[in-house]
Amino acid sequence: xxxxxxxxxxxxxxxxxxxxKNPAITEIFATPGNGGMEKDAVCVNIGAKDIPAIVxxxxxxxxxxxxxxxxxxxxxxxxxxxxxKGIPCFGPRKNAAIIEGSKAFSKNLMxxxxxxxxxxEIFTELEAAxxxxxxxxxxxxxxxxxxxxxxxxxxxxxxxxxxxxxTDMMANAKFGASGSTVVIEEFLTGPEVSVLxxxxxxxxxxxxxxxxxxxxxxxxxxxxxxxxxxxAPNPYYTEDIARECMEKIFLPTVAAMNNxxxxxxxxxxxGLMLTPNxxxxxxxxxxxxDPETQVVLPLLESDLLTVMQATTNGMLSETEVRFAKxxxxxxxxxxxxxxxxxxxxxxxxxxEEAEKHTYVAGAALKDGVLxxxxxxVTGTTAVADTLEEAIRExxxxxDGVIFQNAYRRSDIGQRALKAEK
Numbered sequence: 290x291x292x293x294x295x296x297x298x299x300x301x302x303x304x305x306x307x308x309x310k311n312p313a314i315t316e317i318f319a320t321p322g323n324g325g326m327e328k329d330a331v332c333v334n335i336g337a338k339d340i341p342a343i344v345x346x347x348x349x350x351x352x353x354x355x356x357x358x359x360x361x362x363x364x365x366x367x368x369x370x371x372x373x374k375g376i377p378c379f380g381p382r383k384n385a386a387i388i389e390g391s392k393a394f395s396k397n398l399m400x401x402x403x404x405x406x407x408x409x410e411i412f413t414e415l416e417a418a419x420x421x422x423x424x425x426x427x428x429x430x431x432x433x434x435x436x437x438x439x440x441x442x443x444x445x446x447x448x449x450x451x452x453x454x455x456t457d458m459m460a461n462a463k464f465g466a467s468g469s470t471v472v473i474e475e476f477l478t479g480p481e482v483s484v485l486x487x488x489x490x491x492x493x494x495x496x497x498x499x500x501x502x503x504x505x506x507x508x509x510x511x512x513x514x515x516x517x518x519x520x521a522p523n524p525y526y527t528e529d530i531a532r533e534c535m536e537k538i539f540l541p542t543v544a545a546m547n548n549x550x551x552x553x554x555x556x557x558x559x560g561l562m563l564t565p566n567x568x569x570x571x572x573x574x575x576x577x578x579d580p581e582t583q584v585v586l587p588l589l590e591s592d593l594l595t596v597m598q599a600t601t602n603g604m605l606s607e608t609e610v611r612f613a614k615x616x617x618x619x620x621x622x623x624x625x626x627x628x629x630x631x632x633x634x635x636x637x638x639x640x641e642e643a644e645k646h647t648y649v650a651g652a653a654l655k656d657g658v659l660x661x662x663x664x665x666v667t668g669t670t671a672v673a674d675t676l677e678e679a680i681r682e683x684x685x686x687x688d689g690v691i692f693q694n695a696y697r698r699s700d701i702g703q704r705a706l707k708a709e710k
Contacts, residue, residue, distance in 0.1 A: 290314050292594070293347050293376075294330065295367060296337050296358035297321045299621075299650035299668045300579035304358060305330045306648070307586040307593040314594065318350065324659050325637070325649020325667070337362050344370050352376055356597065360436055363575050364390035368555075379597040381575050385546060385553040389575040392472045393434050402545040404538055405569040407562075409474035415459040418471055422451045428476040433458050435467030439515045440628070442572075444476065477571070479564040480525040480708070483581045486539060486559065487596055489605040490552040493539045494596075497588050497612045498526035499581045500705050505628060507700045514628045515665055518701030519619045520676060521584040524708040525563055534561065534568050542573070554600050583648050583668045584617035616676040618683040618702050619668045624651070625696040627664030635661045635693040643689025646670055661692055676706055 290313050294301050297319065305317055306329055320343050322332030335342045338361050347355060357367045357380035366383035380386075387394050399406040407430070412418035422429070431454040433441030441464050445451035451473070458468030486495040499521040505511035538559060546553045558574035558581075577585075586593065590611045599608035624631035637652055637659045648670070651663020667690050671682035680702040687697060 290353045290594075291351060292317045293343075293350070293352045293355040294319045294322075294358060295343060295355065295362055297323045297326075297332075298359075298579055299648040299665065300577050300582040301358050302326050302329065302648040302650070303582045303586050303668075304356060304577065304593070307589060308356075311592050311594045318346075318352070320346065323649055323652050323662070324654035325652040327654065338365060340365060340367050340370050343367060344374055347371060347376050348374050354379070354594070354598065356380065358576055360386070360389055360574065360576055364436060377598070377601050379601060380555040381553050385551045386575040387551065388546065388553065388557075388573045390436060391434055392432050392572070393470055395573050396472055396474070398542075398545055398549070399570060402541055402548075404541050404545065405567060407475040407477050407569060407571070409472050411470065411472050412455075412459075413470050415455065418455045418459065418473065419452055421473060422448055422455065425451075425473065426475065427451070430474045430476055431455055431458070432472040432474065433464045433468040434470035434472060435464070437464040437467045440464075440513065441467060442513070477562045477564050477569060479562050480523075481571070482523045482526045482561045482563060482568075483519075483578055484526070484534065484539075484559045484561060485578060485581060485585055486557050487600050487605060487610060488543055488553060488555070488557050489600045489603045490543065490547060490554050491603065492605040493535070493543055493557075494605055494610040495531070495535070495539065496585045496610075497521045498523040498531075499578075499584050500525075501578070501581060502698060502701055505698075507698055509704075512628050514623075516578075516580045517621045517623065517665075517698045518668075519580050519584045520679070520702040520705045521581075521588060521617045524676075524705050530563065530568060534559070538568065538570060579650075580619050580621060580665075580668045583619040583670050587617050587670050587672050588612045588615060613672070615672050615674055616679040617670055617672045618676070618679040619670040620683045620687040620697055620701050621665050622667045622669065622687055622690045622695050622697045623665050624661055624663070625694045627696070631664055632694055633660070633662050637661060637666065637690070637692040639691070640689030643669060643686045646686045647690055661694070666690075666692065666695070676702060676709060680706070
């Protein structure tokens, strides 16, 4: 079988490494991939949003199955375009990907179907949003409606911060068209949990829960990033809470999408807050999370391609989805200065052992040398019997990822360890 994976980050590298375990797969292509994936896939220089070029390539190469991993191409309709040419895909169609593509849509969906989430208001006019901020409870959360590379969410601790965030989004177009509509919502408190789930539009099979570390600095200080590390499973996510989430959030969400004529197939990501009033949805994503994928897939014991095809074919209820009863920790090695300004072009070297456990995100091949090309450069994952061992091993292995200007948080998993105890 010939497989195409659309995307070029650490998440896609983790998907490719998991798919490679299936002996039926003869070749994997990545569009665009990155220089650090070259040993695992044939990287083709086509941007993830260039859907006509992706479709032409898939047809020319006789691709048997495509995995569309990032949010942008899903929201733009890559799955629809590939399926029109007879290429089966993993991922939702455009009309279902709106669950991430528009926060206003997802909030209104939850309200309509009684799915627990934060109270909110939606604004399309700046003056109305500013007037609301003068009286709303503080802190509050300001969200750009559309996709913004995970950076379109501002937790405002003062009215001034909230007004600045809204003005940046609506008047100054900080996130382009994504910020022309804003959602202002209630600030929730409690532990955060990420749960990725396979669904074929009928059955929901959750993956192992995880805990992300969004802030750039130790002890959750500094700016929000795309994620500086992850552990799985999340100790706050007990079996009782998992049952409650299935009953009140996961199945109702899939049913709601069906009722709206937007059947969701693929990976549905639930960003949850375990509040004193029970679990609530902070956000939905229409795809695998990054870097959550880098801890969840290493724990998957079932064959990934088989599970993916079952979501496409509506056979998920008859397909085993099994995870190891172990712990995983992923440590991101970033370019110093991320998520703001940082220098690129530094050569990257790995110890042989580290390379086996590392997913490459922000790297490019330049004259045959692998160099840094992004903020988050690599994610190094270890699996062990205990969380403590997984954390220790992930840090030991990540020491084998070497480049000038490398930066990593030193406390990934510490919050989870405290919660376990």
